[in-house]
Amino acid sequence: MNEFELIQTYFQRDALDPSVILDNGDDAAVFSPRLNCETVVSVDSVIAGRHVPDLCPPDGFAARLIGRGLSDLAAMGATPRYVLLSLSLPTLEVGWVEHFAQRFHQLCVRFGVDLIGGDTTKGPLSAHITVIGDVPKGMAVSRQGLKPGDDLWLFGPDLGGARAYLDVLQNTQADHALWAERYWRPEPQFDFGIALRNVASAMIDISDGLCQDLMHLVERAKKPASIKLQSKMIPLCADLVDRLGTQTALEYALTGGDDYCLLASIPSTARVPEGGHRIGLVVQPENESILLDGQPLPESWQLGWDHSR
C-alpha cells in the first residue's frame, strides 16, 4: 500500500459540515467561512518519545493528538470546525494506521470537526495537527486581558492526574484508570470556552502546568499583576493525596500539565458559568508573581513543561 492508497483507504471521509467545499484529495481544502465570524487556527504536534511513549498505542496517540490540538480552540472560546493531519510513520503497519484512523475519525465526529486535509510521509513516528474553528466577530478570548481585581477560575477536569500517570508509565506507581484517562483522553472544554466568551478577561488552557500557564497570562497582561492562589480551592484528581501525600499532590496539580482544563481570569462582578472552581485572585503587583496560601512557590518545583528541553 502506498501513500495515496493509505490516505484513500483510511483517511478520506466525506465532510459532514456543508461549509466544506472541497476536502481530502486535492492540492488543498476549501471551506466557506461563516458570516460575521473570525477564523481561529492553531497547530500542535505529538512526537513519540516526547509527548507520548516511544511505543504508543494507536488509539491513545490519536486521542492525545486531537484532544491537545482542539483544546487550543476551546481556550479561545472558539467553536471547532475542521482539522488537517500531517502524519509521519517509520514503517507502514497497516493495523496501526487502521486503528489510529478509526479512533481519529470517531473523535472528529464526537468533537464536531471534519478532517479536510493532510499528508503522510515516512519518518520518525510523529503527527502534527492543524485545528480550525471560529468565533463571532470580536469574541475570541485572548491571553492578554488579565487585571488586578479579577478572580481566577478553573473549568474542566481536576488537576494532576495526567502528571501522576507519568509515574505509572515509569512504573513508580500502580496503574490508575482515571489518571490513565486524563493522560490518554484529553477532553477539550468547548462548552465552557464558549460560555466564557463574554465573561473572561483572559483565558488559556492548561497544557504546560497551572503555574506556568498562569505565568503566560501574567506576562501577556497589559497591567502588572500578581496572583494569590488558595491551595484548598484547587481541585485535585482522585487519589492524588492518598497515594502521593498532600505536598506532591499539590505539586503535580500546579506544575504537571496536560490537564487541558481552562484557566480564566474573570472580573469579580461577572456572571460566571456554573461548574467552575474559583482558585484565587488577581491583585496589584507584589514581589512574587504567584503566591500560594500567601507564600512563594517552593523552589524545588519544576515549573511546567518546556517542549524544547
Add this chain to the structure above:
Amino acid sequence: MNEFELIQTYFQRDALDPSVILDNGDDAAVFSPRLNCETVVSVDSVIAGRHVPDLCPPDGFAARLIGRGLSDLAAMGATPRYVLLSLSLPTLEVGWVEHFAQRFHQLCVRFGVDLIGGDTTKGPLSAHITVIGDVPKGMAVSRQGLKPGDDLWLFGPDLGGARAYLDVLQNTQADHALWAERYWRPEPQFDFGIALRNVASAMIDISDGLCQDLMHLVERAKKPASIKLQSKMIPLCADLVDRLGTQTALEYALTGGDDYCLLASIPSTARVPEGGHRIGLVVQPENESILLDGQPLPESWQLGWDHSR
C-alpha cells in the same frame, strides 16, 4: 534558551496584513476572512533525510518548506495569506534556528504571507507548514474537471532540474547552479494560478512528477480520458540533455518531481494566459492513460515520488 524564548526571539513578528486579529503568542491565531471569499488550506512537511539531506542548511530547509507548501495554494488559484509552522529540532543550535528564521521571514515577506502561529519541540529535524489563502467564492480550481477536448498546459519553471540536482547531491553529477536553485528554491506560481482561475478545468502543481501528477488529474476526472503528450513541447531544464542525454533528460522531466510548476487542463477555446507551454491533449479514453509521442511510457521509468516508500 527555552521553547518560549526561542519562539519570541526568532519567530514572533507583527503581522503585516490588517486581517490578522491575533498572531503568535496566544493559544491560537485569529484572522478575519475576506468578504465573499472562501478559505483554502493545506499542510505539508519537510523531513530531514527524506525531503532534504540529513544535514540540511537552514536557508535551504526554510525555502523548500515554504516554497513546497505555498505551491499547493498556487495550484488552487488561491492568494496566499497566512502560514503556521511546527518545527521539530534535535538540538537547539541557536545559529541554525536564527538562519532558518531569517530566511523564512524573508520569504514570508516576498510571498506576501504572515507567520501567525506555530510550535517548536525537541525531536528529529522536521517541519510541518500550514498554508492558508483565499479565493473569491466558487473560484478555487480543483483537480476534478479534466475532460476530453482540453489542452494540457504547463506554467512556471522548466522541468527536471530538481531531479537532476539529486544526482549532484549523490556526487554522480558536477554541481549546477540552476539545478540547485530549482531544488532549494521552489517558486510557487501564484500569478499563473490566479490568472487561471476562470480558465483551467483542472489544475495541480507538479510535486510528485509530471506523469504521476497528471495521473491524479485523470483519476479525479469525472469523465474517463487519456492523455497525449508531445515530448518536443515539454520544457527541459538547462543542460539536462547535454549532460544526461535525451532519454534521461526526458525521464527526469516527466517523472522527477519537485518542479512546482502548474499543470492545467484547459478547454481549447479558452483564452490562455501568456507564458505557458502546451504539452499535450486530453482525448477520449484509450488503452493507455498516457501516451508520449504516441507510445506508452517506458516500463523502466520510476513513476514519481511516493512519500510513504
